[in-house]
Amino acid sequence: METVVSGIRPTGMLHIGNYFGAVRNFIQLQESYPCFFFIADFHSLTTHPTPGDLHGSVKRVLAEYLAAGLDPEKSTLYLQSDVPEVTELYLYLNMNAYLGELERVSSFKEKARSQPDNINAGLLTYPVLMAADILLHKGTRVPVGKDQEQHLEMARTFGNRFNRLYQAEIFPEPQAFSETKELVKVPGLTGAGKMSKSAGEADCIYLADPADSLNKKIMRAKTDSGPAAPGEQPSQAVQNLFDLMHLVCSSEVCAHYRETYNLGTIRYGDMKKQLAEDMERFIAPWREKISDILADDALLARTAALGAEKARASAAATLQEVRSLIGFRKFY
Numbered sequence: 001m002e003t004v005v006s007g008i009r010p011t012g013m014l015h016i017g018n019y020f021g022a023v024r025n026f027i028q029l030q031e032s033y034p035c036f037f038f039i040a041d042f043h044s045l046t047t048h049p050t051p052g053d054l055h056g057s058v059k060r061v062l063a064e065y066l067a068a069g070l071d072p073e074k075s076t077l078y079l080q081s082d083v084p085e086v087t088e089l090y091l092y093l094n095m096n097a098y099l100g101e102l103e104r105v106s107s108f109k110e111k112a113r114s115q116p117d118n119i120n121a122g123l124l125t126y127p128v129l130m131a132a133d134i135l136l137h138k139g140t141r142v143p144v145g146k147d148q149e150q151h152l153e154m155a156r157t158f159g160n161r162f163n164r165l166y167q168a169e170i171f172p173e174p175q176a177f178s179e180t181k182e183l184v185k186v187p188g189l190t191g192a193g194k195m196s197k198s199a200g201e202a203d204c205i206y207l208a209d210p211a212d213s214l215n216k217k218i219m220r221a222k223t224d225s226g227p228a229a230p231g232e233q234p235s236q237a238v239q240n241l242f243d244l245m246h247l248v249c250s251s252e253v254c255a256h257y258r259e260t261y262n263l264g265t266i267r268y269g270d271m272k273k274q275l276a277e278d279m280e281r282f283i284a285p286w287r288e289k290i291s292d293i294l295a296d297d298a299l300l301a302r303t304a305a306l307g308a309e310k311a312r313a314s315a316a317a318t319l320q321e322v323r324s325l326i327g328f329r330k331f332y
């Protein structure tokens with residue numbers, strides 16, 4: 001049986017990378033499969049948020065999940081911290097996760113480089129917690145962006161290792177999933193890598209961005225001085241703008257700018273203006289929905305309570321099997 005599991009760290013507002021990499025697939029999958037979608041608030045502790053920031057970000061992601069179309073009746077929509085069983089499974093998996101393999105994970109190496117004064121053990125064992133999130137519900141399909149491919153590989157390693165060690169077929173192999181077949185990588189606006197909050201506010205287009213700041217961010221996005229010769233490949237910054245256009249502009253519009261680029265007559269100002277207009281049309285419906293849901297505390301409370309109940313039932317069933325395989329027996 002297919003089971004879908006995926007989560008997003010609450011680090012403020014959701015950006016369109018989160019939407020195209022993950023949430024868009026959640027909405028489609030909830031129609032066909034049992035789905036567990038969570039807010040990864042334990043994961044977010046690696047960066048030491050204040051209590052106020054943590055709660056505010058969790059509330060935002062919950063509201064944004066609902067605004068994007070997640071249905072708490074169809075899928076299980078929950079806060080990771082409402083399901084303490086995940087920390088128990090994390091502990092068991094940690095016993096068979098090795099320092100060498102964890103140190104080799106690219107996201108760890110990248111974080112260790114970018115925040116050398118906060119290389120904590122939580123960061124090192126991040127892929128183990130992620131594996132626990134998935135294996136907790138015996139997940140088989142994990143809708144994520146391209147940046148999570150290596151973490152998924154590790155989740156398979158840890159699940160298989162546990163199966164082998166205890167000679168059981170308890171955990172199926174989780175596979176990364178995207179409806180577009182290829183895993184998605186949405187580039188940021190500052191010309192570097194994937195769209196990411198850690199690259200700064202100017203890098204991200206948020207689902208709730210007000211129209212004026214959206215416009216400013218796109219108009220300020222990096223470009224270059226144009227193709228030096230016909231047929232020359234665009235710079236990374238300009239390719240990123242083309243990639244963003246493909247997400248929200250019509251194919252005619254994309255083809256038009258590609259052609260003017262090839263002819264050397266492209267005006268980046270016009271291209272960005274077009275992208276800003278189409279992006280505004282794309283995110284505008286969410287802006288209002290998100291602020292309505294954020295003001296509806298009763299809806300948020302109902303959603304979180306229902307999700308916690310359903311997620312804990314699934315988690316408790318897995319943990320009972322896991323404990324028994326490991327050899328914990330009750331004396332009373």
Ligand code: AMP
Binds near residue numbers: 017020145185186196
């Ligand atoms: P995170 O914000 O790192 O918790 O990521 C939550 C989800 O969004 C994961 O499935 C990521 O793969 C996805 N995601 C985050 N940033 C991007 C991006 N720039 N492009 C595609 N997917 C992304």
